[in-house]
Amino acid sequence: MTTVPHMEQEPLRAKAAAELERARARSSALTDALDDDELVRQHSPLMSPLIWDLAHIGNQEELWLVRDVGGLPAVRSDIDELYDAFKHSRASRPALPLLKPGEARQYVDQVRRKTMDVVDRVPLSGRGLVENAFAFGMLVQHEQQHDETMLITHQTRKGPAVLYAPEPPRAEKTVLPQEVLVPDGPFTMGTSTEPWALDNERPAHQVRVDAFFMDTAPVTCGQYQEFISDGGYDRPELWTGSGWEHRTKANLRAPLYWRRDGDRWLRDCFGVVGPVREAEPVVHVSFHEAQAYARWAGKRLPTEAEWEKAARFDPESGRSRRFPWGDEDPGPRQANLGQRHLRPAEVGSYPAGASPLGIQQLIGDVWEWVDTDFHGYPGFTAFPYREYSEVFFGPDYKMLRGGCFGTDAAACRGTFRNWDYPIRRQIFAGFRCARTPGGGELG
Numbered sequence: 001m002t003t004v005p006h007m008e009q010e011p012l013r014a015k016a017a018a019e020l021e022r023a024r025a026r027s028s029a030l031t032d033a034l035d036d037d038e039l040v041r042q043h044s045p046l047m048s049p050l051i052w053d054l055a056h057i058g059n060q061e062e063l064w065l066v067r068d069v070g071g072l073p074a075v076r077s078d079i080d081e082l083y084d085a086f087k088h089s090r091a092s093r094p095a096l097p098l099l100k101p102g103e104a105r106q107y108v109d110q111v112r113r114k115t116m117d118v119v120d121r122v123p124l125s126g127r128g129l130v131e132n133a134f135a136f137g138m139l140v141q142h143e144q145q146h147d148e149t150m151l152i153t154h155q156t157r158k159g160p161a162v163l164y165a166p167e168p169p170r171a172e173k174t175v176l177p178q179e180v181l182v183p184d185g186p187f188t189m190g191t192s193t194e195p196w197a198l199d200n201e202r203p204a205h206q207v208r209v210d211a212f213f214m215d216t217a218p219v220t221c222g223q224y225q226e227f228i229s230d231g232g233y234d235r236p237e238l239w240t241g242s243g244w245e246h247r248t249k250a251n252l253r254a255p256l257y258w259r260r261d262g263d264r265w266l267r268d269c270f271g272v273v274g275p276v277r278e279a280e281p282v283v284h285v286s287f288h289e290a291q292a293y294a295r296w297a298g299k300r301l302p303t304e305a306e307w308e309k310a311a312r313f314d315p316e317s318g319r320s321r322r323f324p325w326g327d328e329d330p331g332p333r334q335a336n337l338g339q340r341h342l343r344p345a346e347v348g349s350y351p352a353g354a355s356p357l358g359i360q361q362l363i364g365d366v367w368e369w370v371d372t373d374f375h376g377y378p379g380f381t382a383f384p385y386r387e388y389s390e391v392f393f394g395p396d397y398k399m400l401r402g403g404c405f406g407t408d409a410a411a412c413r414g415t416f417r418n419w420d421y422p423i424r425r426q427i428f429a430g431f432r433c434a435r436t437p438g439g440g441e442l443g
Contacts, residue, residue: 009124016136017119019410023143024112026339026408027057030150033162036101042094044156046426051104052083052093053146053153058108059083061115061139069135070118075111086387129384137196137410138384144408151339151406152426154270155257161271168336168345168405171279176216176348179435180357181442182306184211187313188320189305190377191415200389201415203379207305211442214302214310215432217347217360218368219293222278224285225265227293228254238295243288246423256284256425270342279346281366281430287398287422290369290431302434304372304399304417311355311362311402312414323414324355324362330409335364338408344430345405364407366430367400367418374399374419392419404428 031039031054039051048056059079066072081087082096099107122130129135154163185208191197192204233253236244246252254260257268258276265276285293287301294300302310312320321327325334334353336345344365354360362368374389374397382390397419403412406428420427 012124012133013119016133016140017116019140020112020115020119020136020143023140023147023408023410024108026147027054027108027143027150030147030154030163031101031105033154038157038159039101040094040098042091043153043158044426045091046424047149047153047156048090048093049098050150050153051101052096052098053150054108055079055099055104056083056085057143057146058104058111060142061108062111064135065118065139066111066114069122069130070114072114072118075114076107079107132195134196135384138198141196141198141411144411147339147408148404148406148411148428152428156426157271159271163270163342165340165342168341168343169349171346171348172351174348174351176360177358179213179215180310180359181437182209182212182214182310182313182357183315184209187309189308189415191413194322194413194415196410197413197415198388198417199381199383200374200376200417201413202381203377205378207309209303209305209309211437212302212306213435213437214306214357214359215299215434216358218281218344218366218430218432219290220278220347221265221276221280221282224255224282224293225276225278227296230296232292232296235296238292239288240291243291243422246286246288247292250423252286252289255282255289258284277343277346279348281344281347281361283344283366283404283428283430284425285369285430286425287369289425290429291371294431294433297433299433299435301369301371301431304370304401306434307362307368307370307401308414310357310359314356316356321414323353324359325353330363330412335361335403335409336405337364337403337412339406341405343405344428362402363412363414364403365405366402366428367404367407368402369422369429369431370399370401372399373397374417396421398422400427400429 031050040049042049062075124130124133186206188204189207190201190204258265266273267276311324314321330337350361373395375393400418
C-alpha cells in the first residue's frame with residue numbers, strides 16, 4: 001500500500017467519516033422499522049436475529065477501530081464472545097444472552113462516538129491497517145454487508161410490509177441482442193490499487209480467457225418460467241448429481257418466495273405479494289437451479305474469470321476498468337444498488353451502466369452465480385485476518401459477482417467477490433448464461 005502524505009489525509013478522514021455515518025443511517029433504518037419483539041426473533045434459522053447483527057456491527061467496530069487502530073480501552077470486552085460469528089452459528093444465536101434492543105443501540109452509539117474521535121486523530125500512515133484509511137473502509141464494508149444481510153432477514157419475515165422504496169426505473173423500449181462475443185486473450189483480473197479492496201480481490205494478475213459468448217442481460221423471470229413449464233425441475237439430466245439430490249431433498253419447484261395462483265405465479269417481496277414480473281431478473285435461485293437452467297438453455301454458467309473480463313475489459317484500450325462503464329463510482333444512472341429500490345429493475349433499465357461490449361446490468365440488481373470455487377489469487381496474502389476469506393477457500397463455496405439491489409456501492413466493485421453455499425436461495429442471487437463458440441462461429 002502507498003503511504004498517504006499528511007496533506008492528503010484530511011479528505012480521507014472526511015470520506016471515512018461520511019461513509020461510516022451513511023452505513024449507520026442504513027443500519028438504524030433497518031432496525032428501527034421493527035418493534036423489539038421482532039428484533040429479537042429469529043425469522044429464519046438461516047439468519048440471525050436482527051439485534052444480533054446490530055450489536056455485532058458495533059462489536060467489530062470496537063475491536064478494529066476503537067481498540068486496535070485507536071488504542072483505546074475496551075467498551076464492552078465482556079460481550080466479545082457473544083458476537084463472534086465463528087463461535088456461534090446463526091441457528092444458535094437466539095439462545096445466547098444477547099443485549100436487549102435498547103442496550104444494543106446504546107452500545108453501538110457509544111462505540112461510534114469513540115470511533116469518530118479515532119477518525120479525527122489517528123495518523124493514516126505507518127502500517128497497512130491505516131494506510132488509505134483501510135481499516136475504516138473495511139468496517140464501512142462490513143457494516144454495509146450486514147445491512148444487506150439484515151435486508152435478507154426482512155425478506156424472510158412474515159407479516160405486513162415495513163420497508164418502502166420507490167419502484168426501479170422501467171427499461172427503455174429497445175431490443176437487446178441475446179448475447180455478445182467476448183474476445184479471447186489476456187486481461188487484468190483483481191486489483192493491486194483499489195484502496196479499500198479486500199484481501200481476496202488482490203493482487204492484480206493476468207488471466208487468459210478463450211473467446212466466449214455472454215448473455216447481454218441476466219436471465220429474466222419470464223425466461224425462467226419457460227424452464228419451469230418445460231419440466232425443468234423434473235428432468236434429472238439437466239442437473240448435476242449433487243444438484244438433483246438437493247432438488248429432491250428440498251422439493252424445489254420454483255424460485256424461493258414464488259407460489260402458484262391458478263395459471264400465474266406470485267412472488268412475496270418484503271411482505272407485498274404480487275404477480276411475478278416477467279421482465280425482471282429472476283432472484284432467489286440457488287447455484288444448482290442456475291446451472292440446471294443453463295443446461296436446459298443449451299448454455300452454461302460463466303466462470304469467474306469470464307464474468308470479470310466481461311465486466312471490466314475494454315477492448316479498445318486493453319485495460320481493465322473499475323466498473324463496466326468506467327472508473328467513476330456508481331450512481332443511480334448506472335446501477336440498481338444501495339437499497340434505493342426493493343427489487344431488481346427490468347432488464348435494459350440501465351444502459352448507462354453497460355460494458356464496452358454492450359453487456360448490461362453486470363453491477364447491481366442481482367448477484368450472479370458463476371461456476372468457480374472460492375480460491376485465492378496467485379500471490380494471495382490474508383489481510384488483516386485469515387477469517388475474512390482464507391478459511392472459506394475450497395470446493396464448498398461457489399462465487400457470486402456484481403452485487404444486487406441491496407448491496408451498497410461501498411461494498412461493490414468490478415473486482416468484488418462474494419461466495420456462498422451452492423444450495424443457498426435466501427440471498428438476492430440470480431444469474432446469466434454463457435456459452436463456448438461452436439465450430440465456425442468465430443470465422
